[in-house]
Amino acid sequence: METITHLMEGFAVAGTPTNLAIAAIGAFLGTVIGLLPGLGPINGVAILLPIAYAMKLPPESALILLAAVYAGCEVGGRISAILINVPGDAGAVMTTMDGYPMARKGLAGPALSLSAFASFSGSMVAVVGIVLFAPLLAEWALAFGPAEYFALMVLALSCLGGLVGDSLVKAMVCVLLGLMLSTVGIDSNSGVYRYTFDLLHLADGIPFIVVVIGLFAVSELMLMLENAHSGAAPVSLSGRLMFNAQEFALAKWTMLRCSVTGFFVGVLPGAGASIASAMCYASERRMAGKDHCFGEGDPRGVAAPEAANNASAYGSLIPMLTLGVPGSGTTAVMIGALTLYNITPGPTLFQDQPVVVWGLIASLAIASVMLLAMNIPLIRVFVKFLAIPNWLLVPGVAAISLVGVYAVHGTTFDLILGTLLGGVGYLLRVMNFPMAPFILGFVLGDMMEQNLRRALSISNGELDILFSSPVSIGLWIGALAMLVGPRVAAALRSRHAGEPQPV
Amino acid sequence: MSERVFGVLLLLLSAAGLVIGWDLRAPVSYEPVGPRAFPLLVFVLIGACALALVFFRRGPTRWAPPAVLGRVGGLFVVVLLYALLFDKLGFIVSTTLMCLPLARLFGASWKQALGAGACMGVALFILFDRVLDVALPAGQWLKPILG
Structure with a gap:
C-alpha cells in the first residue's frame, strides 16, 4: 500500500510540466544519441550530466533527464541496427541479426515498429519489477554496516571484472586505476593532501565530470576517427510502417519472456544490456524449434533483443537505487550525478530522497510511453539523423563536452586534465581495456575507503570484522565466485569443445 | 608487446605511488587506519596486475595503420x-x-x-x-x- 502512495507521489513529481518537458527532450535526445553509431547511453549520459548540472536543474529533474536519455538510447540503437546494419549501441548488436535482413526484404517499417513495441514492453515489465522489488531490497540493505558495505562494493567490482571484457587482469587494472584516481585530493578524515603534487586544483580531488568526459567523450571521438565506417546508405523506409496482427501474434510471447529475463539479468551487477539481449536472442532461437527463419529476418529475432535490452537497462537501476552500488557504466555515471548534488547513494535513498527516487521511477514509465509515441509516427524524423556526417558530429560533441567540463569550475586545468585522460582512455580502449570498471572504481573508491576505515575503527583494527556477519561472508563468497566462476565455466566449455554445441 | 610495455609503465606507476604514499601520515591520528593504507593497497594491487601483464602472453594489440x-x-x-x-x-x-x-x-x-x-x-x-x-x-x- 505504502508503495502505491509513494508511486503516486512520484507521478506527481514527474508529471509537472517542467519535468514532463524534460523527459520528452531527454527521450528525443536519447533516441538520437542512441541511433548514432559510436555514441551510446554512457556517452549520452556523460555529455548531458554536466550540462544539466550547470543549468542548475534540481536533482530530481536532472535524474529524470538522464534516465530519459538512458531509456531513449536503448530504443534508438535499433534504428541504425535495422537500417544500416550497424548497431547504434552495444545492446543493439543482436538486433542487426534479423533487423537488417527484414529491412532488406522491404519490411523496415514493421521491423522498426515491432522493435519499438518490444522495447516498450521490456520497459514496462521492468518498471513494474522496480516498483515491486526495489523497496524490499532497500529495506533489507538498511541493516548493512560498514563491513557489509565494503564487501558489497568488492562484489560489485568483481562482477564487472568477471563479466566485462576479454580478461580479468585488464578489468582489474581498470578498477584499480579508477580507485587510484579517487584517492587524489584532501583525505577527509585526516586532512592530509594525497597525490596532489602541490597543485591547488587537485586539492578537492579530480572532478567526476572530468573523468567521465575524458574517458567516454574524448576517447570516443578518437575511436570514431579510427573506425570511420564508410557511411553505408540506409535502407529506404518504404511500405507499411506498422507491424500487422500476424507479426505481433508471432512475437508476443517472445517479448514477454525476454522482458522478464532481461530485467533479472539487468539487476545483476555487471551483466548489462548486451549480455541480456544476446542471451535472449539465443534462447528464443533455440525455443523456436525448426519453424523459424532466425538470421534471415524473423520478427521474433528483432523483438527478443530489444525487449531484453530495455528491460535490463532499467533493471540495472535497481542496485544503483537500493544499494548505491551501480551495476553498469551508465548507472555509475548516474551515481556520480547524485553525489554532485550531495545526495548520498545507498539504501537510505528511499527514505531520505523519496522525491528523487519515486520521481525517477515514475518518469521511466512516462518516458517509455513517450518513446513509443515518438518512435512509431516520428520514425522518419529520426531516420534523417542518420544522415548527420561525422565532420559535423565530432566537433559538436567535442565542443559540448568541453562546455560541460568548463561549467563545473570554470578552469582550463580541468579541460586539459579531461583531454589527457581522454588520450589515456583511447590507448586503454585500443588495447581492449574495458572502461566501465574504470568509472565504477572511481565512483566507488571514496565510499569503499570510508567504509573500510569505519569498519576497522569499530573493531579497533582487527580485520576479522570484515568477515564476521553471515551477509558479509555471503558477499565475499559471491565476489570470489564472480571472479573465478566465468573462468571455470570457460575452461569446462573448452574441455567439452568436441561435443556439438547448442546454438 | 604493447601490453607488456603498458605493464612496465604500470609497474613504474605503482612504484612511484608507493614511494609517495609511504609518507602520507596524519599528524594526529584518532583511528586505526590512516590516510595511506588504502592508496598503498591499491598501488600494491596495481603492481601485481602489472606483473601479470608483463609475464603472461596475450593476443597482439591491433593498432590502426x-x-x-x-x-x-x-x-x-x-x-x-x-x-x-x-x-x-x-x-x-x-x-x-x-x-x-x-x-x-x-x-x-x-x-x-x-x-x-x-x-x-x-x-x-x-x-x-x-x-x-x-x-x-x-x-x-x-x-x-x-x-
Whole structure:
C-alpha cells in the first residue's frame, strides 16, 4: 500500500510540466544519441550530466533527464541496427541479426515498429519489477554496516571484472586505476593532501565530470576517427510502417519472456544490456524449434533483443537505487550525478530522497510511453539523423563536452586534465581495456575507503570484522565466485569443445 | 608487446605511488587506519596486475595503420589546444578554430569546415550562454563588444 502512495507521489513529481518537458527532450535526445553509431547511453549520459548540472536543474529533474536519455538510447540503437546494419549501441548488436535482413526484404517499417513495441514492453515489465522489488531490497540493505558495505562494493567490482571484457587482469587494472584516481585530493578524515603534487586544483580531488568526459567523450571521438565506417546508405523506409496482427501474434510471447529475463539479468551487477539481449536472442532461437527463419529476418529475432535490452537497462537501476552500488557504466555515471548534488547513494535513498527516487521511477514509465509515441509516427524524423556526417558530429560533441567540463569550475586545468585522460582512455580502449570498471572504481573508491576505515575503527583494527556477519561472508563468497566462476565455466566449455554445441 | 610495455609503465606507476604514499601520515591520528593504507593497497594491487601483464602472453594489440594513428594523434592535439585556448580566445573563436581541422579530419571540404565551425561557435554560444544559462567564456577581447 505504502508503495502505491509513494508511486503516486512520484507521478506527481514527474508529471509537472517542467519535468514532463524534460523527459520528452531527454527521450528525443536519447533516441538520437542512441541511433548514432559510436555514441551510446554512457556517452549520452556523460555529455548531458554536466550540462544539466550547470543549468542548475534540481536533482530530481536532472535524474529524470538522464534516465530519459538512458531509456531513449536503448530504443534508438535499433534504428541504425535495422537500417544500416550497424548497431547504434552495444545492446543493439543482436538486433542487426534479423533487423537488417527484414529491412532488406522491404519490411523496415514493421521491423522498426515491432522493435519499438518490444522495447516498450521490456520497459514496462521492468518498471513494474522496480516498483515491486526495489523497496524490499532497500529495506533489507538498511541493516548493512560498514563491513557489509565494503564487501558489497568488492562484489560489485568483481562482477564487472568477471563479466566485462576479454580478461580479468585488464578489468582489474581498470578498477584499480579508477580507485587510484579517487584517492587524489584532501583525505577527509585526516586532512592530509594525497597525490596532489602541490597543485591547488587537485586539492578537492579530480572532478567526476572530468573523468567521465575524458574517458567516454574524448576517447570516443578518437575511436570514431579510427573506425570511420564508410557511411553505408540506409535502407529506404518504404511500405507499411506498422507491424500487422500476424507479426505481433508471432512475437508476443517472445517479448514477454525476454522482458522478464532481461530485467533479472539487468539487476545483476555487471551483466548489462548486451549480455541480456544476446542471451535472449539465443534462447528464443533455440525455443523456436525448426519453424523459424532466425538470421534471415524473423520478427521474433528483432523483438527478443530489444525487449531484453530495455528491460535490463532499467533493471540495472535497481542496485544503483537500493544499494548505491551501480551495476553498469551508465548507472555509475548516474551515481556520480547524485553525489554532485550531495545526495548520498545507498539504501537510505528511499527514505531520505523519496522525491528523487519515486520521481525517477515514475518518469521511466512516462518516458517509455513517450518513446513509443515518438518512435512509431516520428520514425522518419529520426531516420534523417542518420544522415548527420561525422565532420559535423565530432566537433559538436567535442565542443559540448568541453562546455560541460568548463561549467563545473570554470578552469582550463580541468579541460586539459579531461583531454589527457581522454588520450589515456583511447590507448586503454585500443588495447581492449574495458572502461566501465574504470568509472565504477572511481565512483566507488571514496565510499569503499570510508567504509573500510569505519569498519576497522569499530573493531579497533582487527580485520576479522570484515568477515564476521553471515551477509558479509555471503558477499565475499559471491565476489570470489564472480571472479573465478566465468573462468571455470570457460575452461569446462573448452574441455567439452568436441561435443556439438547448442546454438 | 604493447601490453607488456603498458605493464612496465604500470609497474613504474605503482612504484612511484608507493614511494609517495609511504609518507602520507596524519599528524594526529584518532583511528586505526590512516590516510595511506588504502592508496598503498591499491598501488600494491596495481603492481601485481602489472606483473601479470608483463609475464603472461596475450593476443597482439591491433593498432590502426600508422596513417590513421597520425590522424588520431592530430585530433588529440587539436582537442588539447582547444582546451588550452578555451577561455583565452573565448568560446566562439576557439570553437571555430577547433572545428576547422576536426571537420577536415573527418572528410569535410574547406568550405563545409569553415561554415560548420562558424555556425557551431555562434549557435552553441547562444544556446548555452544565453538560453540555457551555462556561463561560457566570451574571451578577453570580445568583452567590450558584448558588454
